[in-house]
Amino acid sequence: MFLxxxxxxxxxxxxxxDPDSAELLSMVRGSxxxxxxxxxxxxxxxxxxxxxxxxxxxxxxxxxFGMRIPEEYGGLDLNATQYCRVGMDLSAADGAVxxxxxxHSTIGIKALLxxxxxxxxxxxxxxxxxxxxxxxxxxxxxDAGSDAQALTCTAKLSEDKQHYxxxxxxxxxxxxxxANLVTLFVRTPDHPRTDGRxxxxxxxxxxxxxxxxxxxxxxxxIRGSSTVPLVFExxxxxxxxxxxxxxxxxxxxxDILNGGRTGLAGGCLGASRYLLEEAVKYTxxxxxxxxxxxxxxxxxxxxxxxxxxxxxxxxxxxxxxxxADRHGVDLPLESALxxxxxxxxxxxxxxxxxxxxxxxxxxxxxxxxxMLRDARVNMIFEGTNEILRVMVATSGLRGPxxxxxxxxxxxxxxxxxLLDGAEVPDPMKVPDELRAESLALSMAVAELAVASGKAVxxxxxxxxxxQLVVAALTDQVxxxxxxxxxxxxxxxxxxxxxxxxxxxxxxxxxxxxxxxxRRLQRFGRRASQSLRDNDDAIxxxxxxxxxxxxxxxxxxx
Amino acid sequence: MNIVVCIKRVPATDSRIKVGADGTSIDDSQLEWxxxxxxxxxxxxxxxxxxAAGEGEVTVMTMGPAESTKELRTCLAxxxxxxxxxxxxxxxxxxxxxxxxxxxxxIQGLSPDLVLCGKVAVDRDQGQVGSLLGxxxxxxxxxEIKALSITDGKATVERAGDSGTTETWTVSLPAVLTTTxxxxxxRYAGLKGIMxxxxxxxxxxxxxxxxxxxxxxxxxxxxxxxxxxxIGEGPEAVTELVRxxxxxxxxx
Numbered sequence: 001m002f003l004x005x006x007x008x009x010x011x012x013x014x015x016x017x018d019p020d021s022a023e024l025l026s027m028v029r030g031s032x033x034x035x036x037x038x039x040x041x042x043x044x045x046x047x048x049x050x051x052x053x054x055x056x057x058x059x060x061x062x063x064x065f066g067m068r069i070p071e072e073y074g075g076l077d078l079n080a081t082q083y084c085r086v087g088m089d090l091s092a093a094d095g096a097v098x099x100x101x102x103x104h105s106t107i108g109i110k111a112l113l114x115x116x117x118x119x120x121x122x123x124x125x126x127x128x129x130x131x132x133x134x135x136x137x138x139x140x141x142x143d144a145g146s147d148a149q150a151l152t153c154t155a156k157l158s159e160d161k162q163h164y165x166x167x168x169x170x171x172x173x174x175x176x177x178x179a180n181l182v183t184l185f186v187r188t189p190d191h192p193r194t195d196g197r198x199x200x201x202x203x204x205x206x207x208x209x210x211x212x213x214x215x216x217x218x219x220x221x222i223r224g225s226s227t228v229p230l231v232f233e234x235x236x237x238x239x240x241x242x243x244x245x246x247x248x249x250x251x252x253x254x255d256i257l258n259g260g261r262t263g264l265a266g267g268c269l270g271a272s273r274y275l276l277e278e279a280v281k282y283t284x285x286x287x288x289x290x291x292x293x294x295x296x297x298x299x300x301x302x303x304x305x306x307x308x309x310x311x312x313x314x315x316x317x318x319x320x321x322x323x324a325d326r327h328g329v330d331l332p333l334e335s336a337l338x339x340x341x342x343x344x345x346x347x348x349x350x351x352x353x354x355x356x357x358x359x360x361x362x363x364x365x366x367x368x369x370x371m372l373r374d375a376r377v378n379m380i381f382e383g384t385n386e387i388l389r390v391m392v393a394t395s396g397l398r399g400p401x402x403x404x405x406x407x408x409x410x411x412x413x414x415x416x417x418l419l420d421g422a423e424v425p426d427p428m429k430v431p432d433e434l435r436a437e438s439l440a441l442s443m444a445v446a447e448l449a450v451a452s453g454k455a456v457x458x459x460x461x462x463x464x465x466x467q468l469v470v471a472a473l474t475d476q477v478x479x480x481x482x483x484x485x486x487x488x489x490x491x492x493x494x495x496x497x498x499x500x501x502x503x504x505x506x507x508x509x510x511x512x513x514x515x516x517x518r519r520l521q522r523f524g525r526r527a528s529q530s531l532r533d534n535d536d537a538i539x540x541x542x543x544x545x546x547x548x549x550x551x552x553x554x555x556x557x
Numbered sequence: 558m559n560i561v562v563c564i565k566r567v568p569a570t571d572s573r574i575k576v577g578a579d580g581t582s583i584d585d586s587q588l589e590w591x592x593x594x595x596x597x598x599x600x601x602x603x604x605x606x607x608x609a610a611g612e613g614e615v616t617v618m619t620m621g622p623a624e625s626t627k628e629l630r631t632c633l634a635x636x637x638x639x640x641x642x643x644x645x646x647x648x649x650x651x652x653x654x655x656x657x658x659x660x661x662x663x664i665q666g667l668s669p670d671l672v673l674c675g676k677v678a679v680d681r682d683q684g685q686v687g688s689l690l691g692x693x694x695x696x697x698x699x700x701e702i703k704a705l706s707i708t709d710g711k712a713t714v715e716r717a718g719d720s721g722t723t724e725t726w727t728v729s730l731p732a733v734l735t736t737t738x739x740x741x742x743x744r745y746a747g748l749k750g751i752m753x754x755x756x757x758x759x760x761x762x763x764x765x766x767x768x769x770x771x772x773x774x775x776x777x778x779x780x781x782x783x784x785x786x787x788i789g790e791g792p793e794a795v796t797e798l799v800r801x802x803x804x805x806x807x808x809x
Contacts, residue, residue: 022627023626023627023630024751026631027630027634027746030591031746035745058745061745061748062747062748063748074748075748076748129748130748501586502586504586504587
């Protein structure tokens with residue numbers, strides 16, 4: 001898309017779940033749904049700062065910890081779409097349970113799935129599937145957050161070369177307090193890399209091998225989830241517990257994180273849907289001036305925009321998981337877009353929902369305040385939205401820029417081609433009602449290519465440092481991808497026909513598609529506008545001043 | 558102990574029901590489907606009886622469209638051994654008589670010791686299929702049981718009688734029993750059950766429909782409920798209240 005290309009065949013028809021997969025999904029959801037209704041009390045989990053043992057045991061039996069594990073190792077073997085849909089339910093039921101589940105299935109066990117040997121899988125996966133073992137992913141350290149490669153926790157080979165001896169600290173480890181198997185990333189100086197980069201490897205460390213979990217962090221939200229530091233002091237880990245290629249662990253860590261972000265986006269979608277339903281319930285019941293407040297336009301504005309944003313998010317998340325399932329690959333950039341859009345949609349939805357509920361929204365009598373607290377962390381963890389915005393645009397542009405520079409050797413302005421190549425792609429074939437939206441999508445793609453070309457040409461290799469520029473480009477690509485997803489789903493349902501889909505359902509789809517596309521167009525245009533016309537220089541200068549002064553220059557009451 | 562459990566897929570209980578364009582059926586295009594909750598008690602009871610006997614087989618059966626495999630598969634995941642789907646794309650419009658005949662035909666071939674079903678499906682709320690099955694199969698039938706045990710080829714059941722009494726019945730098998738709330742807590746379909754269910758057979762056969770005894774002439778939704786009104790306070794309001802109850806609500 002950065003190149004101005006949009007091929008409808010890439011994302012049409014919309015990759016809906018096939019009937020067999022839908023059947024398995026509905027069975028799993030049925031069990032989880034009933035269990036959640038009967039046993040998961042989000043309010044008390046929030047107050048107790050823990051998920052009760054009995055709930056964990058019950059969920060284990062239902063297969064919570066085996067969702068992503070292949071059948072031959074005793075798991076449910078859900079695909080990305082099914083897993084994401086169950087994650088929506090979990091997030092609606094309780095944010096902490098959802099995070100606990102994701103900490104295990106999305107990132108905790110993924111190294112083993114991606115790079116584990118047959119022996120490693122056979123040893124651990126069956127016990128992970130039943131929840132006997134619960135997993136955590138340990139990458140972050142006190143001085144290695146977004147810059148994870150700076151980690152210092154180290155594993156050195158023992159004299160007999162049978163063990164690694166691990167020393168160091170990990171921080172913010174989700175599930176750290178309850179996990180008994182940690183996917184740990186460490187420096188391995190015994191396996192130096194030829195390219196001079198730090199040698200990082202991945203180890204599976206069992207609780208019994210002797211690491212210590214520190215005190216639970218006191219958090220703003222998702223209080224029922226466990227977040228702790230882990231301390232490794234001469235912990236001895238057998239060499240056969242190294243996963244993947246020695247020294248190549250950082251790539252593995254990135255692959256795990258990159259592949260997992262649709263799960264988090266699905267969680268945000270589930271929570272958003274729940275919030276919208278609660279907001280509708282509240283505003284239709286709450287009477288002021290003799291009528292339900294849902295009849296007032298400023299409330300309708302909120303309900304409408306919540307619906308439009310979450311419709312776009314839903315189309316985008318399931319387009320991404322559907323494509324990932326169809327092609328059997330992870331889609332890192334698209335997943336990152338889902339994570340950014342999902343977490344920010346949830347944040348605006350929960351903000352609107354609290355506002356709809358007025359004073360009640362601010363109290364613990366209603367779920368809104370808890371969900372607001374729970375929602376906030378999503379924009380921070382699994383890659384901050386800032387780091388992801390930089391990642392999407394820079395990796396999205398790197399490939400094309402390099403290819404262009406290779407193909408035209410000696411040319412001073414190798415990136416100029418991006419500008420020249422920007423043609424408006426053919427609009428998608430859509431029902432009449434959505435023609436304008438389809439044209440707008442084509443225009444957005446062309447505009448994106450122009451903006452990308454200009455950015456690459458102006459800043460060249462220094463583009464990465466121009467964070468305001470790359471963030472705006474990412475927002476443009478986000479808006480474009482989301483519009484494509486919305487139109488893909490609407491067109492696919494339209495093609496199935498009113499008889500299959502139901503005439504009313506189709507009408508709703510078109511209305512939501514229209515509204516979401518327009519909202520996204522505006523969002524994309526704002527981003528594109530900000531590249532051409534901005535006060536970034538003054539803004540950055542101000543930030544510099546404030547940093548120098550340590551605050552505002554002086555007060556004048 | 559061979560047990561047949563009859564279940565029905567019904568719209569989820571929080572669905573918003575709409576009448577279809579033909580005016581005699583429900584528009585099912587946007588509905589989510591579940592196993593009728595009373596049928597889940599029957600499934601659980603069958604599994605418990607089999608487990609108590611230590612041997613036997615539980616067959617779950619439904620008449621419905623092809624999509625009903627979803628509900629059958631859930632029962633298999635709960636622990637039923639096999640499933641029979643009597644396919645009928647128009648099952649939504651069939652009356653109890655037609656349905657009971659089709660089920661009975663298929664049940665006869667299985668010669669079960671016990672037939673269980675929910676006391677009523679929560680969609681049409683007619684509660685007839687269980688009793689009709691007893692009649693057609695020529696088996697004793699006890700409805701709305703809330704306790705069940707089986708010894709020496711006899712079932713002892715409890716059901717709620719009039720004015721809060723509890724009736725206890727003993728019935729020789731084979732018999733048809735319909736189940737109600739309080740009988741048990743249906744189990745969840747868990748990880749192991751779901752994986753096992755993938756390999757269990759679902760026998761699909763065309764429903765041998767009986768003759769309809771009833772046809773639906775038209776279907777309409779109840780009028781929306783009027784908002785409550787406060788007529789007045791204290792004894793003065795009584796006269797007006799009585800007048801309205803008589804003249805407007807016409808219930809006095």
